Amino acid sequence: MLRGMERADAARNRARVLEAAERLFAAEGAPNVTMEDIARAAGVGRGTLYRRYPDRAAIALALLDEHERALQEKLLRGAPPLGPGAPPAARLSAFYAAMVRLLEDHAHLVLGAETGRSRFATGAYGFWRAHVRSLLVAAGLPDPDALTDSLLAPLAPEVYGFQRAERGLSPERITAALARLANGVLGGHE
Amino acid sequence: MLRGMERADAARNRARVLEAAERLFAAEGAPNVTMEDIARAAGVGRGTLYRRYPDRAAIALALLDEHERALQEKLLRGAPPLGPGAPPAARLSAFYAAMVRLLEDHAHLVLGAETGRSRFATGAYGFWRAHVRSLLVAAGLPDPDALTDSLLAPLAPEVYGFQRAERGLSPERITAALARLANGVLGGHE
DNA sequence: GACTAAGCGGACACCGTGTCCACTTGAAGG
């Protein structure tokens, strides 16, 4: 019998589900897609879908996973200013810029996955949090724990989406504003 | 016939609904209270409830209204540093502090009313936005429109709730961190 | 080819939402 491996049909269905979900999220917008929709589009029963993914967020998260991992890798071991080596203010700016790109490229996924309270529960949020905190520590700021979440708050999908859609701001303007925020908090303290 | 006035029974029911909702929100937490619950606790039919309030958020908003109005009044015509007269950085700090108090005192309402995307649709958000923007303008910062929402983002109920409940931060520490944020962005640029 | 457990999927029950409409009631006018 198989030990830790998943069965071939299970793997096939997993792929089908993710592919169908990706397509539906992009076409309809994540909040408008029901579990039922995904199951039907994937040619799979509801029970099968729920077996692996308890809710929409879990699916979006799975789709998002690889992209976030790539960014995390760059933060840890990439070239400056994203990776180690640059001064904290520059690294925070670069992080903001990278996150804006990620939000922009995968808005439909992010809006389905990391919305509201559940955003904080994801492993990714913990990673971003640790990263920003380490930059605050490196800059010698007092009480970094209290500032970290406030600096991450502008990256909430709802906020970004509002700025883009309702306020009509371009990604470039948002990135520039966040850079000023980063420099204000971390830079110019001599 | 009555002209613009509401009938006596309508007024009585309005009061009953608000009172019942306030109690339930505080006791159960806003997201766990259904329209049905409120209707029953108020001794009112579902139809009556929906007549005036299309959803939970509308009720919470009505309950929140007077508190937010009071703060808005202070921002416009109160004493410095909350009101006009103080330098922008000080006024932003004071605004942050006042909002933290408001979030702290009415967490159960705010979590029901201004959560997720709907937060931006409220009139109150527009007011806070205009206020912060005017401070950025007064400080002579470039492109205030792009920064405003980022500076308001830390005040999202989800963020504040996460910091308080999950991270275990006190209101004082959060306020202090926001003050540093305000000073970093608006002050210290000579 | 037979056995077995993992995997499958649709039927089902449940819950909250929002609407609709027949009924009631408060207030103005005679």
Next chain:
DNA sequence: CCTTCAAGTGGACACGGTGTCCGCTTAGTC
């Protein structure tokens, strides 16, 4: 007081999405 009628009421209803449960199927092993 009594009539009138629109504003107001409230419960029944239909709908849609969620999540679970269990009999059936199929992949993989011996």
